[in-house]
Amino acid sequence: MSIIVLDPGHGGSDPGAVSGARQEKNDNLRLGLALRQRLQAPGNQVIMTRSTDVFVPLTERSNISNRANADIFVSLHRNAFTNTTANGVETWVQTGVPLRTAANAHNVQNEIVAVGVQSNRGVRFGNYVILRNTRAPAMMQELGFITNARDNQLFDQHFNAYADAIANGILLSLGQPIPPSASNAIASIQRTLNTRYNAGLTVDGRYSPATRSALVAGLQTELNRAFNANLAVNGVFDAATRAAITRGLRRGDRGNWVYILQASLFVNGFSPGMLDGSFGPMTDAALRNFQSVRGLAADGIAGPVTFTALLGPVAAPPPPPPPPQPSGTITLIQRTLNRRYNAGLAEDGTYGPATRKALITGLQLELNCTFGRDVAVDGVFSPATRAAITRGLRLGDRGNWVYILQASLFVNGYSPGPLDGSFGPLTQATVRAFQAARNLVVDGIAGPATFTALLDPVAS
Numbered sequence: 001m002s003i004i005v006l007d008p009g010h011g012g013s014d015p016g017a018v019s020g021a022r023q024e025k026n027d028n029l030r031l032g033l034a035l036r037q038r039l040q041a042p043g044n045q046v047i048m049t050r051s052t053d054v055f056v057p058l059t060e061r062s063n064i065s066n067r068a069n070a071d072i073f074v075s076l077h078r079n080a081f082t083n084t085t086a087n088g089v090e091t092w093v094q095t096g097v098p099l100r101t102a103a104n105a106h107n108v109q110n111e112i113v114a115v116g117v118q119s120n121r122g123v124r125f126g127n128y129v130i131l132r133n134t135r136a137p138a139m140m141q142e143l144g145f146i147t148n149a150r151d152n153q154l155f156d157q158h159f160n161a162y163a164d165a166i167a168n169g170i171l172l173s174l175g176q177p178i179p180p181s182a183s184n185a186i187a188s189i190q191r192t193l194n195t196r197y198n199a200g201l202t203v204d205g206r207y208s209p210a211t212r213s214a215l216v217a218g219l220q221t222e223l224n225r226a227f228n229a230n231l232a233v234n235g236v237f238d239a240a241t242r243a244a245i246t247r248g249l250r251r252g253d254r255g256n257w258v259y260i261l262q263a264s265l266f267v268n269g270f271s272p273g274m275l276d277g278s279f280g281p282m283t284d285a286a287l288r289n290f291q292s293v294r295g296l297a298a299d300g301i302a303g304p305v306t307f308t309a310l311l312g313p314v315a316a317p318p319p320p321p322p323p324p325q326p327s328g329t330i331t332l333i334q335r336t337l338n339r340r341y342n343a344g345l346a347e348d349g350t351y352g353p354a355t356r357k358a359l360i361t362g363l364q365l366e367l368n369c370t371f372g373r374d375v376a377v378d379g380v381f382s383p384a385t386r387a388a389i390t391r392g393l394r395l396g397d398r399g400n401w402v403y404i405l406q407a408s409l410f411v412n413g414y415s416p417g418p419l420d421g422s423f424g425p426l427t428q429a430t431v432r433a434f435q436a437a438r439n440l441v442v443d444g445i446a447g448p449a450t451f452t453a454l455l456d457p458v459a460s
């Protein structure tokens with residue numbers, strides 16, 4: 001989760017812009033508190049530069065963000081102008097910021113515009129102390145003019161929707177999922193597709209297969225209009241649709257086809273700036289970013305390959321990665337333990353505690369049978385088990401007990417040759433290697449110390 005700093009502008013002795021009885025500082029704080037609630041809900045840490053009506057100097061506001069090492073900083077304001085007809089919503093970023101930061105501002109601006117505004121004044125670049133001194137990607141949101149009656153009416157009427165929208169824009173910028181809501185940019189795309197192409201979509205703000213299909217139908221319609229492609233407008237990204245994209249969209253292009261591209265980038269999680277049908281630098285950057293993430297040539301031209309990646313048939317999910325290659329030998333050991341000692345092991349080729357326990361059980365049974373011991377057969381490498389190994393296994397020995405030794409060496413990563421129950425020179429050399437590695441007496445005889453090191457989980 002992320003650290004978000006919200007900065008309700010002005011406060012205390014500084015009312016901000018004033019219009020009659022209405023003071024900007026109060027609108028900003030009310031919005032900030034509403035945003036805090038929405039952003040904390042999914043688990044973010046939200047820090048307010050002020051959460052009450054107090055004066056906080058500009059430098060301190062930036063310092064709060066810098067000290068917190070914030071991931072994003074959003075300053076909240078209302079606009080003002082002497083001419084009371086001035087209206088609309090704009091979002092500011094510092095001139096020269098990375099496109100990524102401008103994309104954050106576009107996310108917020110797009111979401112607000114999708115709710116409905118008098119005019120979309122866009123994302124603007126300027127020089128502000130609050131933006132300049134803040135290290136986190138920073139924006140300043142001007143949610144309408146406090147000097148315009150209709151903007152104030154919209155602010156009050158759509159307050160919750162605007163708060164949802166700004167929160168959504170912030171979450172989008174942080175790469176977090178936005179909660180289902182009818183008021184977001186995807187809903188705006190759905191409304192546009194309905195109006196422009198009679199898509200008949202439910203405006204639910206969620207990128208669904210139906211929305212994808214409507215984007216494809218829009219693309220087909222535009223290809224028919226622009227290039228006489230004569231495509232069936234069926235919402236299916238088929239070979240004919242792909243083949244009809246003969247000239248890739250590029251910077252400087254305009255029109256509904258560009259809108260389809262921008263909307264397709266947006267629903268794929270890449271912010272192309274304003275969804276305005278104009279292929280500018282933000283769309284170019286988002287397109288190249290998408291291309292590079294998808295392993296395509298990042299040429300900034302949306303041709304058939306790029307549109308296929310954006311809207312084409314959903315690729316079949318990749319086959320699940322193969323399970324770790326089970327060791328055939330360990331599977332054989334498990335099978336032998338099952339048959340010989342009723343161990344009940346999964347024959348999965350993986351050496352785990354159950355297989356270890358079965359090897360100890362086998363050892364205990366062989367000690368009891370071969371040497372007449374009376375060790376509890378419980379699969380626990382107990383002191384009694386260890387004490388029962390009075391005669392170490394050695395060169396020339398044969399039988400199931402040797403098999404247990406060979407299997408125990410194998411599961412510990414040593415290869416004693418064929419697991420044949422016959423203690424030959426290879427098994428002896430392997431016991432010596434194991435003993436040397438474990439700082440035991442290197443005598444090639446598997447006595448209590450060697451078996452402890454092989455099978456006691458505490459020892460290994």
Ligand SMILES: [Zn+2]
Pocket residue numbers: 009010016017024076077078
């Ligand atoms: Zn202000």
